[in-house]
Amino acid sequence: MGSTGGSTRSAPDATGRVARPERTRREADGYAQEAAALRTGLVREIVAGGGLTDPAWRTAFEEVPRHLFVPYYYETGAPGEAGTAVGAAGTAAGAASTAAGAPGTAAASTGAGAAGIAAGAPGTAAAGAPGGGAAGAGEAGEAGEAGAVRGTVGYTRLWRDDPHPLRRARWLAGAYADAPLATRVRDGELITSSSQPSLMARMLHALQVRDGDRVLEIGAGTGYNAALLAHRLGDAHVTTLDLDPEITEAARNHLAAAGFRPAVVTGDGARGCPLHAPYDRIIATCAVASIPFAWLGQCRPDALILTPLATGLIALRVADARHAEGRFLAIPAYFVPLRGSGPPPQVPTHGLPSRPLLDDSFRFLLNVAAGHMEPVEALALWEHEGRPGRERYGVTVRGDRQWAWLDDPEGAYGWPLGPPGRLQPFPYR
Numbered sequence: 210m211g212s213t214g215g216s217t218r219s220a221p222d223a224t225g226r227v228a229r230p231e232r233t234r235r236e237a238d239g240y241a242q243e244a245a246a247l248r249t250g251l252v253r254e255i256v257a258g259g260g261l262t263d264p265a266w267r268t269a270f271e272e273v274p275r276h277l278f279v280p281y282y283y284e285t286g287a288p289g290e291a292g293t294a295v296g297a298a299g300t301a302a303g304a305a306s307t308a309a310g311a312p313g314t315a316a317a318s319t320g321a322g323a324a325g326i327a328a329g330a331p332g333t334a335a336a337g338a339p340g341g342g343a344a345g346a347g348e349a350g351e352a353g354e355a356g357a358v359r360g361t362v363g364y365t366r367l368w369r370d371d372p373h374p375l376r377r378a379r380w381l382a383g384a385y386a387d388a389p390l391a392t393r394v395r396d397g398e399l400i401t402s403s404s405q406p407s408l409m410a411r412m413l414h415a416l417q418v419r420d421g422d423r424v425l426e427i428g429a430g431t432g433y434n435a436a437l438l439a440h441r442l443g444d445a446h447v448t449t450l451d452l453d454p455e456i457t458e459a460a461r462n463h464l465a466a467a468g469f470r471p472a473v474v475t476g477d478g479a480r481g482c483p484l485h486a487p488y489d490r491i492i493a494t495c496a497v498a499s500i501p502f503a504w505l506g507q508c509r510p511d512a513l514i515l516t517p518l519a520t521g522l523i524a525l526r527v528a529d530a531r532h533a534e535g536r537f538l539a540i541p542a543y544f545v546p547l548r549g550s551g552p553p554p555q556v557p558t559h560g561l562p563s564r565p566l567l568d569d570s571f572r573f574l575l576n577v578a579a580g581h582m583e584p585v586e587a588l589a590l591w592e593h594e595g596r597p598g599r600e601r602y603g604v605t606v607r608g609d610r611q612w613a614w615l616d617d618p619e620g621a622y623g624w625p626l627g628p629p630g631r632l633q634p635f636p637y638r
Contacts (some may be wrong), residue, residue, distance in 0.1 A: 269440040276384040278431035281368030413472035427493035432460030447471035499626035517544040519576040536603040554579040
């Protein structure tokens, strides 16, 4: 199942990182020079937006070649049109399924294992990737010309080995755009994607890794996120997991092509990976309705879990196998659900005026309280509490109970996590 670092690698230094000489793959990579320039531009763009403040992560993004992890991807649009990359600015991957990113809609319910994609912009949504992981990769080395592919109606494929130089150039430029990329489409439905690099950078920064930390990634995707982690921490400190064996095999191949060999494991993301536990950090690129208890049990005390939940990112500090608590980050994030966890609860909007539904902070509350509060009660709460942003919400796991809350885990406003149950009475202060 897993594939750990091999004996041919250079010896790690005191922190467990590996000295990485110029790899032979760069000599064989005909795109290396152009890709390096595009990568520099991408890093500058992320830095200009306030990301990559940690020099170690900036170096990782400068040196890990994203194009090796997306040998092909799909754009929306008919063959021959200048389609736009799925998830590019202003577009949502699989826009028909938005995670309350548009009024009256609910999170997408498709996804491969843990393949997740996040557009990272208010009002956009990821449909179908990340969850497992930051991104799902298609079969490596698939042949065929660009254009409509069987089972991909509405999408056009761009790929590394296209015989047309202009389409190859478009593929390479798209690989270094700050946008998620659709990497697997089945029967016209987006299944997996590679997450938006700037959002990946923010998530990795929020993970607060330290030298020597062991990290579990839920959702292998293309392997790009695992490569960034392995660049920062060393192969031996990184495990990436996905439910779909095709995704893990492709990720393993991509990682090897880029010179990385972390453990790549096929398995159920909700169960974690006890084989390589305990972990200091767990990062998920798929949305969960509640925190899998197995994750806590595989963490060291004071570990950090970062996972999408209710169109946000929750950072949980783990006390022990039965207790964790933390707050949401301020940024929005839309990911597909972890496969096997069931579809997300429907987000009702009946009885609501249209204007609040345009506000991202209100849509977030609707997602947090979905199934446990009537929409009109959620609107009254939101207005009464000064239209709170994500950073005022948190999550507590205590024994067999876990709940989301506003401002205070023991305060007036709390909603149980997990399958929708009986509507909770609306609390007024």
